[in-house]
Amino acid sequence: MLPEVTATRYVTPLREGGSLPGIVEADDLGTYVMKFTGAGQGRKTLVAEVICGRLGRRLGLRIPDLVRMQLDPVIGRSEPDHEVQELLKASGGLNLGMDYLPGSLGFDPLAFEVGSAEAGRVVWFDALIGNVDRSWRNPNLLVWHGRLWLIDHGATMIWHHNWSGVGTAAAKPYDASDHVLATFAPDIAAASEELAPRITEELLTEVVADVPDEWLIDEPGFESPDALRRAYVEVLLxxxxxxxxxxxVGERTKDGPSRAPEWLRVWVDGKAAK
Structure with missing residues (x-):
């Protein structure tokens, strides 16, 4: 189970994220990026963060540590931003925290070189989880102490927004043409040979066990949180x-915004993806 802390001070919002995550301090004296259950994308974003974050770390990728984070809405009383106040009020109880990486910089492919092997492992992992939000427009990568770190996996496993269509999810292709690491000649074959055998039923069962029951209850078509956990295991396996x-990995597109926010809105609204 993920360690649990309690938020003690809301520091500042991170407005780069569509879900308005915030930097908070906790009772373990740590500083975290907090993602909220009351955000527009809902609890499935947090489920995706836990499963993908824990899985990526087990595969040896650099992803910040995760914690369960308790929030008392009273923490937002002194917050001057009305939007943040409403978010905190709507997120009382259990939320998700990610270790804050102080001094980290947003990844710039023109300033930071990534080896073919590492690029291949990241692209393969993103293909596995169906990550639509690691494009050159919105990399969701940080450079910290000279190393590449992966963040923000809420726009992954798009199939869990519509379980009725999950039958095609396992075989869905992955177009990495717009992936931010596509220009670094990712060695996908080597990554697949290394990582695919490590994705076992036992590993996935351990990973999905870290998702709190509170974020899995009342899912249509599933009688219990454990039944839903099993569905995640089966698709990923x-x-x-x-x-x-x-x-x-073809020729990248030259314009257009990141698709991730629109994809999330489409699936959350219960409509077919475009």
Whole structure:
């Protein structure tokens, strides 16, 4: 189970994120980036963060530590921003915290070189989890102490917004043409050979066990949180076996915004993806 802390002070919002995460201090004297259950994307964003964050770390990727974070809405009484106040009021109880990386910089592919092997491992991992939000427009990568760190996995596993269509999720191809690391000649074949055998039923079962029951209850079509956990395991396990063969890296597009926010809105609204 993830360690649990309690937020003691709200420091500042991070307005780069669509869900308005915030920097907070906690009772363990740590500083975290907090993602809220009351944000517009809902609790499934936090479920995705836990599953993908824990899985990525088990595969050896650099992803900040996660904690369960308790929030008392009273913490927002002195916050001057009305939008932040409302978010804190709507997020009382259990939320998610990610270790804050002080002094980290946003990844710039023109200023930071990534090796072919590391690029391949990141692209393969993003293909496995169906990450639509690691594009050159919005990398969701940080450089900290000279190393690459992966953040923000809320726009992954898009199938869990519509479980009725999950039958096609395992075989869905992954177009990495707009991936921010596509220009670093990612060695996808080597990454697949290394990582695919490590995605076992036992590993996935351990990873999804870290998702709190509170974020899994009342999902239509599932009688219990454990039944829903099992569904995540089955999709990821089946996808891992062959996803390396369905990754394409073509010519990147030249314009247009990141697709992730629109994809999330579409699925949350219960409509078919475009």
């Amino acid at each position: 089946e996808r891992a076996a062959t996803v390396g063969d369905r990754i394409t």
